[in-house]
Amino acid sequence: MGAGKTVFTTGIGQGWGAKTPVTSPTYNLIHEHRRDKDGLRLYHLDCYRLNGTMDAESIGLDDILDNKKAIIVFEWPERILDVIPRRHLWLELRVMEEHRRNFVFEGKGQRYQDLIKHFRESTFGV
Numbered sequence: 001m002g003a004g005k006t007v008f009t010t011g012i013g014q015g016w017g018a019k020t021p022v023t024s025p026t027y028n029l030i031h032e033h034r035r036d037k038d039g040l041r042l043y044h045l046d047c048y049r050l051n052g053t054m055d056a057e058s059i060g061l062d063d064i065l066d067n068k069k070a071i072i073v074f075e076w077p078e079r080i081l082d083v084i085p086r087r088h089l090w091l092e093l094r095v096m097e098e099h100r101r102n103f104v105f106e107g108k109g110q111r112y113q114d115l116i117k118h119f120r121e122s123t124f125g126v
Helices: 005-016 053-058 061-066 077-083 110-124
Strands: 030-034 041-046 071-075 088-097 100-108
Touching (some): 005 041, 005 088, 041 061, 053 061, 061 077, 071 077, 088 110
Parallel strands (some): 041 071
Antiparallel strands (some): 030 041
16 A cells, blocks of 8 residues: 555546546545547556455446456456456556655566557667
8 A cells, every 4th residue: 555556547547638537446446537539438446445256246347348448447456366357467566665666567468568668668768
């Protein structure tokens, strides 16, 4: 807790063009955001209070995952690993110091491996 997951997701929402501010879904479990230019959705889920597959299904996660054009950000995905799509971008935030974080990206599937490669090249020139 306190690693900066929601702060990071807020930046994703702003860069993506969410119409509404991205805030923590801790007590709601799911926040849905849209953007004006195309009506696409960003789902922000906090899975901390979920205890596996049955809980994930009870909140309608199947319907969210069926939306192939949506962006889905999971906080605490390890609580529902068996329902996370096989191909995904995994990001781990590690607290190094009070105001310093380490980001670890892992792409599962070619699309996400390519995204990481592009990010690395455009950011670090490597």
